[in-house]
Amino acid sequence: MPASILIVDDEANIRRMLGSLLRAEGYRTREAGSGLGALAEVQSEEPDAVLMDLYMGSESGLDALPRLREAAPELPVIMMSGRASLSDAVKATRLGAFHFIEKPLSPEAVLLTLGSALELRKARDLNRALREELGDRDEMVGRSPGVERVRQMIARVAPTDARVLITGESGTGKEVAASAIHYRSGRAGGPFIKLNCAAIPKDLVESEMFGHERGAFTGATERRRGRFEVASGGTLFLDEIGDLSLAAQAKLLRALEQGEIERVGGTETITVDVRILTATNKDLRAEVAAGRFREDLYFRLHVIPLHLPPLRERPGDVALLVDHFMAHNQRRHALRPPRLEAAALEALIRHPWPGNVRELANILERICILYAGTDVGAAEIRAVLAGAGPMPEDAPAYRDDDERSLNERLDDYERQLLTGALDSAEGNVAEAARKLQTDRGNLYRRMRRLDIVR
Numbered sequence: 001m002p003a004s005i006l007i008v009d010d011e012a013n014i015r016r017m018l019g020s021l022l023r024a025e026g027y028r029t030r031e032a033g034s035g036l037g038a039l040a041e042v043q044s045e046e047p048d049a050v051l052m053d054l055y056m057g058s059e060s061g062l063d064a065l066p067r068l069r070e071a072a073p074e075l076p077v078i079m080m081s082g083r084a085s086l087s088d089a090v091k092a093t094r095l096g097a098f099h100f101i102e103k104p105l106s107p108e109a110v111l112l113t114l115g116s117a118l119e120l121r122k123a124r125d126l127n128r129a130l131r132e133e134l135g136d137r138d139e140m141v142g143r144s145p146g147v148e149r150v151r152q153m154i155a156r157v158a159p160t161d162a163r164v165l166i167t168g169e170s171g172t173g174k175e176v177a178a179s180a181i182h183y184r185s186g187r188a189g190g191p192f193i194k195l196n197c198a199a200i201p202k203d204l205v206e207s208e209m210f211g212h213e214r215g216a217f218t219g220a221t222e223r224r225r226g227r228f229e230v231a232s233g234g235t236l237f238l239d240e241i242g243d244l245s246l247a248a249q250a251k252l253l254r255a256l257e258q259g260e261i262e263r264v265g266g267t268e269t270i271t272v273d274v275r276i277l278t279a280t281n282k283d284l285r286a287e288v289a290a291g292r293f294r295e296d297l298y299f300r301l302h303v304i305p306l307h308l309p310p311l312r313e314r315p316g317d318v319a320l321l322v323d324h325f326m327a328h329n330q331r332r333h334a335l336r337p338p339r340l341e342a343a344a345l346e347a348l349i350r351h352p353w354p355g356n357v358r359e360l361a362n363i364l365e366r367i368c369i370l371y372a373g374t375d376v377g378a379a380e381i382r383a384v385l386a387g388a389g390p391m392p393e394d395a396p397a398y399r400d401d402d403e404r405s406l407n408e409r410l411d412d413y414e415r416q417l418l419t420g421a422l423d424s425a426e427g428n429v430a431e432a433a434r435k436l437q438t439d440r441g442n443l444y445r446r447m448r449r450l451d452i453v454r
């Protein structure tokens, strides 16, 4: 669809001249002879850009400009004038004009300025779409006191640069909270970069965080920027921080203390401006006591603690989350949502949700797909929940003659489960994690512990 341009000038011959120039370039054009006329045009259908004269008889384009901007805040308006003073130009810019061009108009200047105004417009539209999408992602659904506390805390810490250590069981929304903090901070226009410390092999942690120079180690065929550098100006979210090796902890501590990093194999010191948010489902204090986590690093990261309560402690949020995920699945899969009977909702509320909100989201996706457009009662919910249970019916039974310890037997079972899921996902770890209703980090950690290589 060609862009539509509104031409506002009290002189008909200028409107005609601009109109034919723009149409020859493939634009659609509309015209207005006054500021009021322009406002009516914009209100009836918003154009993609406006070209407006500064002096239209007794009327000044400078009066019309704020009204246009109010009616359509993202509409770029280009002002034109033959006898504008510098102060007019400054005033126009201050009132939000996109640009100022002088008459007599040169076709090149008009087309060039219009081209960049339309680019800006496109970028703004894209941004808005992104914001809408993100709004959905970083929205903490829930009205329980626990979630209200989290929300208040987020509002309080977001505008600061304080480091926040987010704790909570798996699937409670730690990443949602981190992204909410970023997008409500002054760094929202900068990048939000996530690094899952459990998902990267030990010997690559340093290069993931700080980057590497070409040839720094076997396989480093290109120079690569690390997450610290990529996140500069924004926020770096270090998930599963409790899984970081002691060696990597030492390097992270140095980076935090000095605000500087060095790429692996490099000599250059790079200053980075990054806000650090961390999350863990481990008890980091216990990790410190056990000597697995550096105390000095713990104190650096733990400036503000933010704890996300497990879903079973806030059953009052289940109904809201059900609504939220039903709407989400309806959009995502373009299907009619099932109708949940009261008993079905009751069953969902009573479930203990060991996998927290992530588990609820997965169960609801399954319900939406399996029962689209039909009635769902407690029996259907029980069936879906049973299918999602941690132990399938053919779990290995207890055998008197098995001499292995409990842990060895459990490891064996876990290995079967993981390799089964990985096989069924054709080796795709993210997909296998989804099938097992866990996150990739957890799956990688378990694979590493059991020496499962994929």
Ligand SMILES: Nc1ncnc2c1ncn2[C@@H]1O[C@H](COP(=O)(O)OP(=O)(O)OP(=O)(O)O)[C@@H](O)[C@H]1O
Pocket (backbone or CB within 6 Å): 137, 139, 140, 141, 142, 168, 169, 170, 171, 172, 173, 174, 175, 176, 177, 239, 279, 280, 281, 324, 357, 358, 361, 438, 439
């Ligand atoms: N309060 C909430 N409102 C809406 N969605 C939520 C909420 N909490 C969690 N979710 C959703 O549940 C899923 C899991 O959340 P998230 O990844 O933030 O959990 P997590 O605590 O970081 O998990 P892990 O420790 O396993 O990484 C995501 O799809 C997220 O969008």
